[in-house]
Each structure stands twice: as C-alpha cells, then as structure tokens.
Amino acid sequence: MDVASLAEGLQALPLSTLLAAATAVVLLAAVVMRVLSNNFPGKAPPVEEGIPFIGGLIKFSNGPLPLMCEMYKKHGEVFTIPLLHKRMTFLVGPHVSPHFFNATDDKMSQTEVYNFNVPTFGRGVVYDVDQRVRSEQFRFVADALRTTKLRTYVPAFKQEAEAYFSKWGDEGVVDLMQAFSDLIILTASRTLLGREIRETMFKEVADLYHDLDDGMRPISVIFPYLPTEFHRRRDAAREALRAIFQKVIKGRRESGVKEDDMLQVLIDSRYRNVYGGRATNDSEIAGLLTAILFAGQHTSSVTSSWTGYRMLSNRKWFEAAQEEQRRVMRQHGDTLDMDVLNSMDVLHRNIQEALRMEPPLVMLMRYSKEPFSVTTSEGKTYVVPKNHIVACSPTFSHRLPHVFKEPEQYQPDRFAPPREEDKPIPFSYLGFGGGRHGCMGQNFAYLQIKTIWSVLLRNFDFEMLDPVPEADYTSMVIMPKPCRVRYIRKKLAA
Ligand code: HEM
Numbered sequence: 237m238d239v240a241s242l243a244e245g246l247q248a249l250p251l252s253t254l255l256a257a258a259t260a261v262v263l264l265a266a267v268v269m270r271v272l273s274n275n276f277p278g279k280a281p282p283v284e285e286g287i288p289f290i291g292g293l294i295k296f297s298n299g300p301l302p303l304m305c306e307m308y309k310k311h312g313e314v315f316t317i318p319l320l321h322k323r324m325t326f327l328v329g330p331h332v333s334p335h336f337f338n339a340t341d342d343k344m345s346q347t348e349v350y351n352f353n354v355p356t357f358g359r360g361v362v363y364d365v366d367q368r369v370r371s372e373q374f375r376f377v378a379d380a381l382r383t384t385k386l387r388t389y390v391p392a393f394k395q396e397a398e399a400y401f402s403k404w405g406d407e408g409v410v411d412l413m414q415a416f417s418d419l420i421i422l423t424a425s426r427t428l429l430g431r432e433i434r435e436t437m438f439k440e441v442a443d444l445y446h447d448l449d450d451g452m453r454p455i456s457v458i459f460p461y462l463p464t465e466f467h468r469r470r471d472a473a474r475e476a477l478r479a480i481f482q483k484v485i486k487g488r489r490e491s492g493v494k495e496d497d498m499l500q501v502l503i504d505s506r507y508r509n510v511y512g513g514r515a516t517n518d519s520e521i522a523g524l525l526t527a528i529l530f531a532g533q534h535t536s537s538v539t540s541s542w543t544g545y546r547m548l549s550n551r552k553w554f555e556a557a558q559e560e561q562r563r564v565m566r567q568h569g570d571t572l573d574m575d576v577l578n579s580m581d582v583l584h585r586n587i588q589e590a591l592r593m594e595p596p597l598v599m600l601m602r603y604s605k606e607p608f609s610v611t612t613s614e615g616k617t618y619v620v621p622k623n624h625i626v627a628c629s630p631t632f633s634h635r636l637p638h639v640f641k642e643p644e645q646y647q648p649d650r651f652a653p654p655r656e657e658d659k660p661i662p663f664s665y666l667g668f669g670g671g672r673h674g675c676m677g678q679n680f681a682y683l684q685i686k687t688i689w690s691v692l693l694r695n696f697d698f699e700m701l702d703p704v705p706e707a708d709y710t711s712m713v714i715m716p717k718p719c720r721v722r723y724i725r726k727k728l729a730a
Pocket residue numbers: 374377528531532533535536539591596597600601666667668669670672673674675676677678680681
C-alpha cells in the first residue's frame with residue numbers, strides 16, 4: 237500500500253477511531269520507551285512500570301509507605317516510579333543519600349517540589365523566590381534561631397507550659413496531641429510572632445492558622461490552586477493574617493520599642509546580595525512568619541506526643557526521665573534555663589528515638605537539575621537522570637535493620653555511647669533532615685519539647701488508657717491517631 241492510499245484509507249475512518257488509534261500509538265511508544273530505559277540496569281535506576289501514564293499514581297495515593305516497602309523488597313535502595321508525566325526516584329538509606337542532602341540548589345532544587353506552599357505562605361517568600369533570595373531570607377530566620385536568641389525564648393516556653401498545665405485538674409483524661417497542639421501555638425506565638433499577637437490577637441490568629449492549615453491537603457500538592465472551598469478559606473486566612481502582622485509591624489516601627497522575638501529580627505533584617513540591600517518589607521515578614529509557624533507547629537506537637545506515648549508504654553524510659561528530673565532539680569532547683577535543658581540527655585534521647593520511630597515528615601523531596609550517581613550499600617551504581625523528583629523517606633530509612641538494630645523497638649540508648657547507631661554513616665538519622673537544608677529549628681524544637689516534658693514530669697504522673705496509637709499516614713504531616721492518657725497531678729520529689 238502506498239502512502240497516498242494509506243492517507244485516503246485513514247481519511248475514510250471516523251474521527252473517534254482515529255483518535256483511539258493515535259492514543260494507542262502514543263501509549264505504546266511510552267511503554268516501549270519505559271521498557272527500553274529499563275534495559276540499562278547499571279545506569280538508570282530500575283523503573284516500576286505500573287499502568288502507562290498513570291504509573292505508580294494509584295499505589296502512591298494509597299500511601300507512599302506500602303509502595304516504598306514493596307519496591308524496596310523488589311529493587312533495593314534505588315528505584316523509579318512514573319507518576320503521570322513525572323518520574324519519582326526514591327533513595328532509601330544513608331548510602332545513597334549524601335548527594336540528596338549535600339548538593340547545591342542548582343543541582344538538587346526544592347522550588348519545583350515545594351512550590352505548592354506558595355498559596356499558603358504568600359508571594360515573595362521562600363519557594364516563590366529564586367534560591368539567592370531564599371537563602372537570604374533563611375539567613376534572617378537563622379538569626380532569630382541562634383543560641384543567644386534561643387536562650388531568651390526558654391523562659392517563655394516555661395511560662396506558657398506552666399500556665400497551660402495549671403488549668404488541668406487534679407486528675408483527668410487527655411489526648412496529648414490535642415493538648416500539645418494548643419500549647420505549641422501559644423509558645424510559637426509568643427517567641428516567634430510576638431508579644432502583641434500572643435496578648436491581644438491570639439484567638440484570631442489561631443483560628444486563621446487553622447483555616448490556612450486546613451487548606452493544605454494532599455490534593456493541594458498536585459493542584460494547589462484548585463477552586464475548592466478549603467483553598468478559598470486558605471487564601472482568605474492568609475490575607476487576614478498578613479493584615480494582622482502588618483498592623484503589628486507598623487505599631488512596632490512607630491513606637492520604636494524592640495522585643496526579643498523572631499518578628500523583631502525579621503523587621504531589622506536587610507538583604508545583602510539581592511534587592512539592592514534593602515530591608516525586608518511587611519509582606520515578606522508576614523510570609524516568613526507564616527512559613528515558620530508551619531515548619532514548627534505540627535512537627536513539634538507530633539514529636540512531643542510520640543515522646544509521651546513511647547515513654548509511657550515503655551515505662552522504664554518514663555522512670556529514667558523522671559529520675560533525670562530529680563537529679564536536675566537537686567542541682568538546680570526549679571530553674572529551667574537553656575543550660576539545664578541541655579543537660580537532660582535521657583529526655584533528649586527519648587525525643588530523638590520517638591522522632592526516629594515516627595518522623596512527622598514521611599518524604600523529603602528535591603528535583604534533579606542534572607544527572608547524578610549513587611552507589612548502594614551493595615556497591616551497585618545508578619545514574620539518576622535529570623528532571624526527576626527525588627525522594628528520601630525518614631520514616632522508611634529509620635526502620636532499616638542494617639542501620640538501626642531492632643528498628644521496631646523503642647530503644648533511646650541506641651543514640652548513647654557505645655551504640656551511637658546514628659553516627660557511623662552520615663544521613664542515617666533524618667528526623668531533622670540534614671546537610672544543606674537541615675532543619676533550622678532543631679534546637680528550638682528540642683528546647684521547647686524538653687521544657688514541656690520537664691514541666692509535665694515534675695508535676696504529673698501518667699497512664700496510657702489506649703495502646704500506642706497508629707500513625708495517620710493520610711495527613712500532610714504524619715500524626716498519631718487519637719489516644720487517651722490519664723494524668724494525675726503529683727509533684728515529683730527531688
Ligand atoms: C520536632 C520538630 C521539627 C521537625 C521534626 C522538623 C523537621 C524538619 C525537616 C525533616 C526538615 C528538612 C526538610 C527537607 O530537607 O526538605 C526541616 C527543615 C526546616 N525546618 Fe524543621 N522541623 C521541626 C521544627 C522546626 C521548627 C520549630 C522550626 C522553626 C522555628 C523549623 C524550621 C525549619 C526550616 C526553616 C526548614 C528549612 C531549612 C532549609 O530548607 O534550608 N523546624 N525541618
């Protein structure tokens with residue numbers, strides 16, 4: 237058959253048949269290309285085909301953990317899953333993770349994978365700006381979280397925690413997650429957003445934060461601007477919060493009164509290498525405060541809760557933490573400052589171990605701007621192509637038995653000498669990420685959680701009424717499902 241008669245024959249076909257045939261050809265081509273790309277096992281990572289175009293999307297949307305588990309068993313530490321038109325390569329465990337954490341942003345970018353946050357934080361900050369601007373904005377944040385500033389935040393943590401728990405009765409039943417969420421937004425308001433908000437606008441800000449938070453759902457990661465009611469409420473809340481922050485900033489600028497909080501540091505910050513060295517503007521300050529509130533709120537309340545659930549269901553660790561409080565109280569009385577908190581190794585390791593078992597961020601992501609190679613613990617080398625979404629999972633990596641012995645067991649002493657299981661291979665412990673974009677709030681979080689648990693250990697005893705809760709993997713930040721704990725007010729004798 238010549239070309240002309242082929243064209244004539246095609247013209248005679250109905251449009252629907254032509255479209256179906258064209259789709260079939262494109263699908264076939266995609267399958268062939270994917271299969272071919274699998275033929276270089278020494279180079280590209282193994283690809284799990286799934287259904288063409290949809291790829292691993294269905295499995296992925298049932299939760300990334302079962303998918304990772306299945307793929308890890310099948311392919312090992314590195315594998316690729318097609319998700320619609322994108323490809324996601326998973327790097328499991330410390331051997332294949334250094335590039336992910338150490339590479340510069342021009343090689344492993346955050347913008348493409350985290351820009352779903354833009355409608356939450358607002359324009360002009362964090363993932364809405366290029367990397368040079370972002371790194372300066374994060375410098376401002378780092379200034380507000382350096383040791384000298386943290387020292388001034390600790391009395392506020394203590395005061396807020398004592399005031400909050402003083403409202404509990406002599407005994408009762410609580411859901412720790414709920415209690416810590418309420419308390420942590422109070423301490424964050426005070427140390428980060430500022431005295432004015434804590435004292436006069438707290439309820440309003442907490443409600444707006446709730447709407448903003450509710451507007452970030454798994455679907456928002458793929459379609460952040462989908463015209464839904466929860467996105468509409470998110471946008472309204474963001475603008476209302478911005479207006480509140482701007483009012484407070486104006487008041488501060490006019491009065492000339494300086495406070496010891498992150499808001500003040502952000503007001504006083506100036507760019508160095510971009511924007512002609514100008515000062516931060518009100519809108520940027522509001523956006524950064526919102527981003528920081530987001531970074532610390534759920535992560536800290538979740539970690540405080542798991543610390544409680546795990547200590548209480550492994551009673552010897554709860555008792556060890558009580559004993560440590562007794563020792564500290566004998567040495568320092570009621571004083572609870574940064575140095576005292578830093579001396580609490582037992583409590584520290586309880587928090588660290590709770591965070592190992594249940595990290596609130598199930599996946600950290602980057603976007604490969606150029607190919608890079610990784611070598612597995614078994615010595616296999618793969619080249620991850622450019623334009624892949626690349627993911628590391630603290631949750632999954634923390635449960636690898638060749639990294640953490642008996643990973644399903646709660647053993648805070650795995651971090652103490654002589655075990656120190658997090659030390660031999662860098663990036664074994666990912667509770668706070670690591671490398672170039674490791675958590676800037678790690679010390680803030682430890683001080684805050686230690687203050688809360690010190691106040692609790694000194695004033696209450698607890699009993700779990702339910703088994704250790706399961707984690708809810710359907711939310712953006714992985715949280716414990718509801719769990720009842722009984723408390724009894726009881727002063728700890730030193
Ligand atoms: C227990 C509480 C917390 C946990 C588990 C946690 C966890 C993490 C993790 C895993 C990352 C790395 C993300 C990535 O590599 O993509 C991160 C980044 C970050 N965290 Fe935290 N975080 C906590 C508390 C906080 C707090 C309280 C603040 C601020 C006051 C904060 C501010 C940040 C910032 C600004 C970054 C981004 C750093 C960068 O991209 O360079 N975090 N956090």
